[in-house]
Amino acid sequence: MTKRLLDSPEAIRLLVDSFYEKIQVDPLLGPIFTDVAQVDWSHHLPKMYAFWENIILGNNAYHGHPFQPHLLVNQKHTLGVEHFERWLQLFTKTLDERFEGQTADDVRLRATQIAVVWNRKLEYLNGV
Template structure:
């Protein structure tokens, strides 16, 4: 396996990750019924976000924390939701990529999730 290197790698990763999330009824309702995401534009936003985080390039300018705080106001994001999210995130990375950037992505995701839980 290779490491995460391109936007295409990130898009593949986010697509596979969201297949898992949307297939799990314990968390899928947050995306389909509460946030009502339009999947393809959402995936592109996620690619932009992670490209900026991992490679220090890209055009992501939304306030991730505020988006999730607003979502939490509509439907409480629980410890279980964060655990499910991190599980699928990490296993999707591990299934598709290996290397320093992949490990950094998992570390950053844990850090972001931890900060969000504290602020909620």
């Protein structure tokens, strides 16, 4: 598979779609998305395209509060470090398989920061 730069809305859609294909079949995270959050993929994926376009391209495509849905899921099923580690593993694997260049490296770092910060916030809220 030829790797590409992460430099356009089309590349970001490829990243998001490839990543969430992995999520949906993952034994740890799949049930969280399917059974607990009951994600409507036709609604969720465009939000994720906008979220990552905002981070990668700086185009202000995303307007929202990305942590809020995680709080709601956490009320139904406690999210722990194992969930964020797996999320990061799958995200990094997707980046490594499909993308190259400085932007991919920057996005890998940003995803790590998101996973660490959101896990810490939830640990605090869960009293861990």
